[in-house]
Amino acid sequence: MPGQRLSQIEGSVAVAQAVARCRPSVIAAYPISPQTHIVEGLSDLVRGGELIDCEYLMAESEFGAMSACIGASAAGVRTYTATSSQGLLFMAEALFNASGLGLPIVMTVANRAIGAPINIWNDHSDSMSMRDSGWIQLYAESNQAAVDLHVQAFALAERLSVPVMVCMDGFVLTHAVEEVELPEQEQVDAFLPRFVPQQLLDPKEPVSIGAMVGPEAFTEVKYLMHAKQVQALDEIPRLAADFEEMFGRPGGGLVAPYRTDDAETVVVTLGSALGSVEEVVDELREDGVRIGALGITCFRPWPLDEVRAALAGASRVIVVEKAFAVGAGGIVGQNVRLALSGLPATVYDVVAGLGGRPITRASLRGLFRDVLEDRMDSRSLHFLDLDVELVERELARTRLGGTGPHAEHMLRALVGVGAVPPGPEAPVGEES
Amino acid sequence: MTTVDLKLYQVGTFAAGNRLLPLEDRTVQAHPDRSNSITSGHRACQGCGEVLGARYVLDAAMRATGGDLVAVNATGCLEVFSTPYPESSWQLPWLHSLFGNAPAVASGVAAALRATGRGHTRVVGQAGDGGTVDIGFGALSGMFERNDDVLFVCYDNEGYMNTGVQRSGATPGGARTANTKAIGPEPGNAFGQGKNMPRIAMAHEIPYVATATVADLHDLERKVEKAMTFHGARYLHVLVPCPLGWGSASKDTILLARLAQRSGIFPVFESEGGEVTAVTPIRRRVPVEDYLRPQRRYSHLFGAHPRPDVVARIQAGADRSIARYGLLADSSEK
Secondary structure (H helix, E strand, O other), X not given: OOOOOEEEEEHHHXXXXXXXXXXXXXXXXXXXXXXXXXXXXXXXXXXXXOOOOOEEEEOXXXXXXXXXXXXXXXXXXXXXXXXXXXXXXXXXXXXXXXXXXXOOOEEEEEEOOOOOOOOOOOOOHHHHHOOOOOOEEEEOOOHHHHHHHHHXXXXXXXXXXXXXXXXXXXXXXXXXXXXXXXXXXXXXXXXXXXXXXXXXXXXXXXXXXXXXXXXXXXXXXXXXXXXXXXXXXXXXXXXXXXXXXXXXXXXXOOEEEEOOOOOOEEEEEOOOHHHHHHHHHHHHHHOOOOEEEEEEOEEEOXXXXXXXXXHOOOOEEXXXXXXXXXXXXXXXXXXXXXXXXXXXXXXXXXXXXXXXXOOOHHHHHXXXXXXXXXXXXXXXXXXOOOOHXXXXXXXXXXXXXXXXXXXXXXXXXXXXXXXXXXXXXXOOOOOO | OOOOXXXXXXXXXXXXXXXXXXXXXXXXXXOOOOOOOEOOOOOOOOOOHHHHHHHHHHHHHHHHHOOOEEEEEOOOHHHHHHOEOOOOOEOOOEEEOOOOOHHHHHHHHHXXXXXXXXXXXXXEEEEEHHHHHHOOHHHHHHHHHHOXXXXXXXXXXXOEOOOOOEOOOOOOOOOOEOOEOXXXXXXXXXXXOOOOHHHHHHHOOOOEEEEEEOOOHHHHHHXXXXXXXXXXXXXXXXXXXXXXXXXXXXXXXXXXXXXXHHOOOOOOEEEEOOEEEEEOOOOOOOOHHXXXXXXXXXXXXXXXXXXXXHHHXXXXXXXXXXXXXXXXXXXXXX
């Protein structure tokens, strides 16, 4: 493997390289955009003989891929896969099984929207839907973070015998070419100890794994899953510190506070949106606004104390997230409210960037101004850049007995063709 | 006091008694060297064909591999009755993950073993017919297509017995189950196109496919041992009568398995690379009615409102099987 430190490299290729340097023994994957470049890269490394003693298993589905990972991990080897979107949902049953069995599988989720309507672009509705699957969830804000989190993910997973998913924004990160410092093989070898499985299928010492547990101990097994995740809240900062010592750059940790010390308003987000948020924070700071940002690197387990500490001084908290609980509100927002329980801060839930809609600095600036100038209702869920006109027109059409798919009608209205008469104020474009 | 004449033949069959066989061919139920991979004390029903099949399959596989074996199990009766923690009937390394993923889990185990220089350890995947032909079908086909080094065994009792006897893709036409009751103008399960898993396995042209029944345990053991001489994907389909689901007497499990073979309902054969290489000929053919009558799941075909038309349809299916596999090689025994 080439040992260059800084490379102009695609995010997926960088992650593939980092994963390869963690020396997994089994990779089982199924193609789905935008995860494909990662596993293609790993396939190349296995075929080319750069990643040795590794089996690359081309599964017949994501369910098969995760199932093969379960088998491989139970057979005592370091195991990796990657997926996105519908693929993650197709794995769902196996995800809960992997965590219930305590198998330290590492998976990249190249975050992508969930259909319908089918949409290949980025948001967080895939990984957020699996937030209670018992997997640790780490969110990368950049490709450098994605690379670094993967190296730590294997160490974390294996130390606790818990599966870990590293979430990176599909296309926004996976397909972005930028400078990344790849970890050297010797460094990774020194950082990541040899995998010693907690349970193993071994003919010399036969054990039964995955047997039935009744009401007499099921709660206790589940409690231990929770306890291990809580333990991860201590392990993750330790690993981040070890990582910094070994690699000379911060490892990530649980949360990433940015200019929060004296901030009256803090914007909470996760993933690649953090960069744009921080830029807007800088702009507003120049105008004298006491605003900061808090990146959530670790969403599961939920770092309640760290979030509470980072937000303790804020009177307004704006949660910008790329998924939501339909009919209920924000997902990260609900967790933030829990962390702030008893504190006076007002929390604003804002859904942004769904299905690949860009989260522009202009939109963020407008949103933050709306909050700062008390134009937002904290009790309702907000959708950044929502085309209100379009939504209302479709609702009106439905009220009048209009039938057919909403999505088709709204797209027709948007481009001004077809059955729906174009309105005089049909909005075009969301770019700012 | 009544006396019973000792017979060296099992009554009504042409199977040679164990004691007539050469030593090396005898089936040994209890022997200090037998691995007892699934040991006594499990909670299977009396007369369970599946546990009998599993015991012989795994012990034969253990013999063939010198005990160097890992088993992967789908959810189902076999999993439930063998392992309520902290008890386990398994004396070999055993992993249960989900209902529909046993073939993929087995592939993962095999990949891990190969990647770490433990390819000498062999892998057996096992499931009932639901876990094989329905919910696990995609994973199984993937395992076949990749030719992963796994012997997958289907214990076919022709329905979802663990959940209370519902129909599966392997339930035969006419059979009554909990969701294909004997009501309406077409009582019992519909006659579909049939999901013939051994033939589907053969279509993948994997190294070895075989069918067997628990009526011929020697044949079953031999096929397991033969399967273990191959590397790559192998498939063994074992007919295992289920007294609960079939509504048969516990003592009739072996009898029914034998009648299934002798009526042509269940063809017993072997295949290598997609071609049939051997069949077990029918030595004394019986009409399907002999096989159907002892089972309450078919009782609606013979009761107050008999359905000879349905029986004839089942007979036609058996005839087709007999012709397809040439099960009556010696026409004098027809």
